Amino acid sequence: MKKTLCIVLLVALLLPASLVAQGSKESAAAKSTVEYTPVGTFPIVKTPITVDIMVAQPPCVEDYNTNRFTKYMEELTGIKVNYIMIPEQAATEKLALVLASGDYPDAFLGFGVNNTLETTYGAQEGLFMPLNKFYSKEWMPNMMKAFEEFPGGIGFMTNIDGNIYSLPRLEGCYHCSNQAKLFVYQPFLDKLGMKMPTTTDEFYQVLKAMKEQDANGNGKADEIPLAGSIIGWSDQVERFLLNSFIYTDLDTNINANADDNVGYMMNNGKVDTAVNKPAFREGLAFINKLYKEGLLYNGSFTQDSSQLTQLVESSAQPVVGFAAGGWRGQFATIGGERFNNFRAIAPLKGPKGAQYSVAFFQNPEIGELVLSSDTKYAEAIMRYFDFMYSPEGTLLQRNGFKGEAWDWAKSGQVGLDGKPAVWQQLKLWNDKDPQNDTWIQTYTAAMTPSLKNGLASKPMTQDNPEYYLPGNNEKTLFDETFNLYKPYEDTSVEVPVLKYTAEESEKFSTVKRELANYIRQSAVKFMVGSLNVNDDKVWNEYVANLEKLQLKSVLDLMNTAYARQYK
Amino acid sequence: MHYKRKELATDRVFSLVVNSFLFISLVIVLYPLLYIVACSFSEPQAVMAKKVWLFPVNFDLVSYKAVFTNKQIGTGYMNSLYYMVTGTVVSVLLTMLLAYPLSRKEFYGRSVVTKLILFTMLFTGGTIPLYLVVRNLGIYDSRWAIILPNAITVWNVIIARTFLQENISDELYEAAEIDGCSDIRFLISFVFPLSGAIVAVLALFYAVGQWNKYFDALLYLQKQALYPLQIVLRNILIINRNTPSMTVDVEAAIRAQGLSETIRYAVIVVASVPLLVIYPFVQRFFVKGVMIGSVKG
Numbered sequence: 001m002k003k004t005l006c007i008v009l010l011v012a013l014l015l016p017a018s019l020v021a022q023g024s025k026e027s028a029a030a031k032s033t034v035e036y037t038p039v040g041t042f043p044i045v046k047t048p049i050t051v052d053i054m055v056a057q058p059p060c061v062e063d064y065n066t067n068r069f070t071k072y073m074e075e076l077t078g079i080k081v082n083y084i085m086i087p088e089q090a091a092t093e094k095l096a097l098v099l100a101s102g103d104y105p106d107a108f109l110g111f112g113v114n115n116t117l118e119t120t121y122g123a124q125e126g127l128f129m130p131l132n133k134f135y136s137k138e139w140m141p142n143m144m145k146a147f148e149e150f151p152g153g154i155g156f157m158t159n160i161d162g163n164i165y166s167l168p169r170l171e172g173c174y175h176c177s178n179q180a181k182l183f184v185y186q187p188f189l190d191k192l193g194m195k196m197p198t199t200t201d202e203f204y205q206v207l208k209a210m211k212e213q214d215a216n217g218n219g220k221a222d223e224i225p226l227a228g229s230i231i232g233w234s235d236q237v238e239r240f241l242l243n244s245f246i247y248t249d250l251d252t253n254i255n256a257n258a259d260d261n262v263g264y265m266m267n268n269g270k271v272d273t274a275v276n277k278p279a280f281r282e283g284l285a286f287i288n289k290l291y292k293e294g295l296l297y298n299g300s301f302t303q304d305s306s307q308l309t310q311l312v313e314s315s316a317q318p319v320v321g322f323a324a325g326g327w328r329g330q331f332a333t334i335g336g337e338r339f340n341n342f343r344a345i346a347p348l349k350g351p352k353g354a355q356y357s358v359a360f361f362q363n364p365e366i367g368e369l370v371l372s373s374d375t376k377y378a379e380a381i382m383r384y385f386d387f388m389y390s391p392e393g394t395l396l397q398r399n400g401f402k403g404e405a406w407d408w409a410k411s412g413q414v415g416l417d418g419k420p421a422v423w424q425q426l427k428l429w430n431d432k433d434p435q436n437d438t439w440i441q442t443y444t445a446a447m448t449p450s451l452k453n454g455l456a457s458k459p460m461t462q463d464n465p466e467y468y469l470p471g472n473n474e475k476t477l478f479d480e481t482f483n484l485y486k487p488y489e490d491t492s493v494e495v496p497v498l499k500y501t502a503e504e505s506e507k508f509s510t511v512k513r514e515l516a517n518y519i520r521q522s523a524v525k526f527m528v529g530s531l532n533v534n535d536d537k538v539w540n541e542y543v544a545n546l547e548k549l550q551l552k553s554v555l556d557l558m559n560t561a562y563a564r565q566y567k
Numbered sequence: 568m569h570y571k572r573k574e575l576a577t578d579r580v581f582s583l584v585v586n587s588f589l590f591i592s593l594v595i596v597l598y599p600l601l602y603i604v605a606c607s608f609s610e611p612q613a614v615m616a617k618k619v620w621l622f623p624v625n626f627d628l629v630s631y632k633a634v635f636t637n638k639q640i641g642t643g644y645m646n647s648l649y650y651m652v653t654g655t656v657v658s659v660l661l662t663m664l665l666a667y668p669l670s671r672k673e674f675y676g677r678s679v680v681t682k683l684i685l686f687t688m689l690f691t692g693g694t695i696p697l698y699l700v701v702r703n704l705g706i707y708d709s710r711w712a713i714i715l716p717n718a719i720t721v722w723n724v725i726i727a728r729t730f731l732q733e734n735i736s737d738e739l740y741e742a743a744e745i746d747g748c749s750d751i752r753f754l755i756s757f758v759f760p761l762s763g764a765i766v767a768v769l770a771l772f773y774a775v776g777q778w779n780k781y782f783d784a785l786l787y788l789q790k791q792a793l794y795p796l797q798i799v800l801r802n803i804l805i806i807n808r809n810t811p812s813m814t815v816d817v818e819a820a821i822r823a824q825g826l827s828e829t830i831r832y833a834v835i836v837v838a839s840v841p842l843l844v845i846y847p848f849v850q851r852f853f854v855k856g857v858m859i860g861s862v863k864g
Contacts, residue, residue, distance in 0.1 A: 058805075059802035059803070059805050059806040060806055062638070063791070084789060085789070085791070086785075086789060087785055087798060087801075087802070088805070089785065089801065089805070090785035090786065093694065093785070093786060094785075094786065096694075096695065097694065097695060097698040097786065100695045100698070100699065101698065101699055101702050103702070306615075306827070306828065309615060310615060310616065310617050313615055313616050314615075314616045314617045314618075329824065333612065333615065333824060333825070334824050431806070432806055432807060432823045433806075434637070434638065434806065
């Protein structure tokens with residue numbers, strides 16, 4: 001009786017599954033050999049072919065298969081791509097799952113496959129195809145031309161085993177290269193009759209004056225002279241301030257990457273760290289002084305950027321004097337009165353003369369397109385994507401159709417950098433509304449510095465009332481970066497990206513994570529005073545703990561990697 | 568007389584204390600919910616400036632507009648309802664079919680089966696093996712991929728088994744058996760009708776679980792037409808986040824900066840309403856006694 005019941009139930013369970021299983025069996029179509037046209041001509045293939053590419057789909061693109069840019073590419077190249085879309089958020093998991101299942105598409109687009117994954121799936125398991133052959137003018141002339149504007153870019157793409165496994169996203173964001181910026185609410189300075197501070201001493205005086213002399217004139221002592229947040233795009237005040245004492249590339253957000261922004265720096269050709277130096281301690285002591293005296297908002301080390309925005313915007317009268325961020329939109333309502341009145345200030349000169357702007361290298365983004373090692377269409381796919389690295393291909397992919405969304409510049413138009421413009425924008429770039437005209441977010445494209453800064457802009461000076469409005473944001477950011485931050489950048493102090501072997505990464509991943517967490521936590525504790533930065537005993541203990549957490553071995557490892565790559 | 572009046576006074580004090588305690592608890596639980604609803608109906612700039620505390624400020628439907636103008640929201644809703652209803656029916660049925668044999672003492676191999684089931688509570692194969700199973704069963708990228716894997720929650724099986732053990736007495740089974748009732752007949756005619764309470768509990772648990780399902784859909788679904796509401800809502804949140812992108816449409820950026828604040832509240836409301844509607848209908852089963860009168864003496 002029970003046995004029959006069991007069998008009946010089992011059958012009932014398995015029946016629908018087996019029915020579905022039969023339906024989804026794919027027939028393996030016999031693939032014929034492909035006939036190509038000469039490189040540089042279109043279409044790419046003499047008879048149309050179809051390739052499968054799995055793509056991480058951002059919400060702003062409705063459907064890659066019916067997208068107008070996809071159709072354009074199909075007509076141009078003769079290659080029909082069957083895009084298999086998966087939600088962008090699941091890209092990392094999905095890649096691992098698909099590679100484990102053994103049923104691969106021809107290529108993966110937009111998965112942001114990082115160095116470690118390339119080592120695992122490419123160098124070790126051989127699931128990704130090495131693309132070295134295609135990194136040449138004969139195969140990908142457009143991409144190679146774009147690489148000329150990214151010196152060292154190809155070395156950056158190269159895995160530790162000497163192979164290149166992916167195509168990059170090339171984007172030169174000029175203002176991002178000095179993103180640790182500080183802004184001041186100009187009306188406060190005007191009201192107090194003070195100049196833009198240039199040294200840490202003057203900065204301290206301005207902060208004090210803002211607090212004590214009622215900078216907003218409402219009769220209440222509600223001013224917050226300086227504020228930042230710990231989660232947000234360069235919203236941390238210390239990212240800017242510590243560089244008046246010693247070159248410090250430190251992100252105190254505990255969730256930040258354990259390899260970058262941990263305070264490592266180049267010191268006489270060797271990788272060193274700022275975080276155990278006396279000058280670093282002085283910087284922390286300075287911030288601690290601001291914190292103790294109530295000049296630095298005490299929520300700066302706990303809030304995120306939307307809370308910082310609330311702080312700046314919520315009061316009837318403006319209260320925040322200085323705010324840190326990558327741009328003004330990090331802490332103010334874009335286009336609001338406060339947004340329009342914040343001005344960037346240059347790095348401050350410290351008591352010992354240090355004055356740096358941290359350099360953020362504009363490296364290619366690795367792993368945007370990887371090929372399965374068993375694809376038969378490598379040449380076709382490479383040439384298909386090479387077109388997207390041309391200025392025309394990039395703008396078609398990113399902005400839309402020529403004549404509708406953009407056009408080449410007219411003679412006499414001036415670019416962001418003051419040189420003759422290359423192109424003009426007819427429709428504003430918008431990734432906030434789902435659409436099906438373009439790909440909006442570029443995966444394989446080259447927004448080179450010359451193209452980016454070649455955007456036609458209205459020539460205007462800072463006296464023009466429209467200069468600080470959001471419509472001119474691109475130009476404002478360029479000018480601020482060029483005039484105020486670039487002069488204080490020293491790229492030779494910043495540690496270039498280092499690559500590790502599989503064993504090295506495995507051996508040191510925990511060590512680096514623990515060390516980074518300790519450095520970040522301690523820096524915040526010193527700044528808010530829960531560790532007394534002025535107490536030698538506490539400081540020495542901190543330095544000793546760094547050693548216990550194997551700071552020296554980590555630096556040795558980095559030096560080994562540095563010597564391997566750059567000497 | 569005197570004694571009695573004193574009783575009443577303490578009673579009154581007691582009920583006053585209890586009621587005020589309950590009232591405070593109510594406020595603590597209710598306030599965040601009201602706040603969310605109020606924010607979702609407010610103007611984004613007002614929410615950003617922290618002006619909302621209980622009632623909507625500058626009543627504005629812009630957040631809901633952003634949610635409901637999304638082309639996928641309709642299919643997402645229907646899909647989620649489908650997964651919830653079908654998934655709940657399948658899950659409750661399977662759970663009961665598993666729990667009932669385990670509740671009978673004379674079921675041979677009961678402890679072994681129980682232990683095997685418990686084992687899965689502590690150890691799982693992991694994401695990749697599960698993915699391979701789903702693929703090789705041929706249910707990948709179909710609605711079954713959302714309904715069948717994890718259809719049975721061990722915890723719910725244990726709850727159901729315990730309930731059946733305590734409420735379906737051996738005497739009842741013996742009486743039925745003497746009258747010539749088969750196992751399946753007993754299951755259909757006695758166990759299910761007498762398990763209204765536990766079925767309601769299981770249904771609620773499974774329905775909430777299905778409704779909130781997000782990660783399974785991300786992994787096992789590819790066709791956009793099959794996406795449940797949660798993925799659609801997540802996409803709406805992502806598209807409206809404030810990104811420091813360049814050469815942007817300023818109007819869109821301003822809208823998104825404000826919307827990124829309020830839209831999450833609208834999304835919470837949109838996602839919770841169906842469950843809030845269902846809950847009162849299921850809740851009455853929780854308090855109702857079901858076993859009254861089935862065994863006498």
